[in-house]
Amino acid sequence: MALTLQGIRVLDITDAVAGPFATMLLAFCGAEVIRVESRRHLGFRGGAVAPRRGAGGPARHENRVDQTMADTEAMMSPNFLRFNLDKLSMALNLTQPEAREIFKNLVRVSDVVVDNLSFGVMQQWGLDYSALSQIKNDIIVVSMPSLGKGPHEHWTTWGMNLLSYTGFAYSWGHPETPMEERSASNYYGDYTAGMKTTSAILAALYHRAKTGEGQYIEVSQAEATVSLLGPLYLDYFINSRIAQPRGNRNPQFAPYNSYPCKGEDRWCVIAIFNEDEWHRFCNAVGSPNWAEDPRFQSMEARLQNVNELDENIGKWTRQYTPHQVMKILQSSGIAAGAVQNSEDLYFDLQLRSRGHMIEIDTGQNGIITFDGPPLQLSAGQKTRTDCAPRLGEQNDYVYKQLLGLSSAEIDRLTKNQVIF
């Protein structure tokens, strides 16, 4: 069966999470995604994130240029592997002028170029849209800057910074949580901004297929992130209200919260939206008298007495594991879930039954389980996922087959650290 993006070639000059994730989503649909990368700047390939507590020492191989190819092949941090599945890799040192000419030749036979380099680098190299569109008229060029052109265009930000910059951190906490403790140990915005960029690319490819016209796309990661707080910003724009952190409660419904469960740091969530669910809940937990209790008789009353309500429910949930609570309540048609940790995810029955996880032999790092594609399409999607490539793994394919260079020419370029 034909793959959705069969025949679409993407040149991928991205690092970290959002960029590689965006292009991997194209690879999942059958696009040929070629990482254009160099030992000169290994970035995430070498394990860009600091080691876990106890691991000691700085991140290994950080930005070093004196490695042998054998070292480099081993250098695939799990984080790098996760976002570069199904891609090819060519070694090309774009800091060299000759490399940029090679890149331009490659653009002639490609469809999409994606970068998330520091602001202005592609322009400095003469590889921005105005230059590349002269080489290939219908090329789609995509930039994924942190903030985009403007007064802060040179700011370096990581995902967690953008959660703070956009207002996520400010209202992500319990009502009493001090500002320093809010937000999450996570870069949620990288995923959403990355996938939104993929959608923009697909929309542009669709337009190109209809009209023959390419274009330039800029998706500022900050703007893609802040747009996930729409109603909260409208509350400010229209009602002049700055949304305060409100924890897990809901101003319209009760019970609606997280509750402690059996075990250390184990939690569940329960959400009840109407009287019918409330009565079923009281029966399911074996406390039908709660339904008669005037403090809890209506949504209004429950919202008013929410502290006592939550305390009572907490006494019940503490007797069970999070998954037991979920099972008991969902069997009665009540929304409840476990607050799952990474171990729970790994053993998650639902994810496993849907074939969400893929196991890949990564060589040096052994067999690792990864999340598969975010959704399963009935047509056009790859059925097999390949491991992330070693640096320059497809050099032969790119330099010989796509660019038609001779072995002697390739040797010369390698010696001059253009292919590097």
Added chain:
Amino acid sequence: MTDNSTSALDSVRVLDLTEERGLYAGKMLADFGADVIKIEKPEGSKARRTGPFKDDVPGLENSLYFLYFNTNKRGITLDVDMPAGQDIFKQLVKRVDVVIEDAEVGRMQSIGLDYPVIRELNPGIIMASVTGFGQTGPYRNYKAPDIVSFAMGGLMNASGPADEAPVVAPSVQSYYSASIASVYGILAALFLRMSTGEGQLVDVSAHEVMAIFSGNGLMSYSNTAQIARRNGSQFGAVPGRIYPCMDGYVHILTVRPNHWQGFLEVLRMGNLDMSVGEEWNNAGFRNSNVDIIDAHVTEFTMTRTKMEITELCQAKGVPCTPVNTPLEFARDSHVKERGLIIKIEHPVIGRHSYFSPPYRLSKTPCRIRRSAPLLGEHNREVYYGELGHTDKELAKLKSAGII
């Protein structure tokens, strides 16, 4: 203005049956230029009953939640629970490219409008079903409001202070995330359809999407069997969190060794009485002495404003930003210069600020072309203009409570 410019998806037509989880999908498609028709029950969408409301007064045209998710869409009322409503829906299905729905699993089948039926009417149709857990699997019938998907996906466990309950993110992130994933699937399906002529069913599970967006937990567990714990805003090497300063807060990170080296230079400029040993260059050492390091950092940050600290850090390549409220973000010079926040007009809510779409496409710009539809605003346009119904037919449907 670029009123005569084309949009990327201006030939694409979408029926949007969503109530919550899939609302943002229709908005994204509409922002890319698709003609999205929002179908609501005659009494109005559930989203119209969700706050915040203008001036805190609930009302069908007062919901800012509905307003945010439905700009650029047209709106009609139609009760697809009634047979006559289902007939009209089927007429519409023949004229469009995409249907998005987010009802519980089995619901579309029970009203005779599931994918096999719809495909019979229009083989090119792409149907996206956006559910909590997907169309298959043991949890498929489980209820999944935002907090459940957020908890089950794993991100909640990574959110909040170390010694307190995990905490859900602001707004409805699992709904946004599931919607974004469905747009990815819909656009891929539209592209494929150009060569095959056939549509497909796009089965989106908010749970799966949130599992991916929650971080590296699943992969790390398979690799190391470690269970990550939440720890407030702390991430990567110390210092790497939100710190208080003279006029608010800043978020400083030293994920890479060069960030730390840059930050040391910033600290030295602060003339702090602080001796930094060679061992501080080791991230493992800093992580084991987090209280001491954070105290030093705070001593420095408390002497400066958030913009001063941010500029000092950025000049040395250290990832650092101010921690903004919506007010501060809206007033940020960068946000202003880029024109992210625009003014639009709603007949009931009035003229107000709003975000322009975050995708800047040079040839097919995304613009806010219209505000969210009033309840049934485009009934005339669609029922007369497109389906060719007469006054009499329309009156009949109205009195039967179908539109």
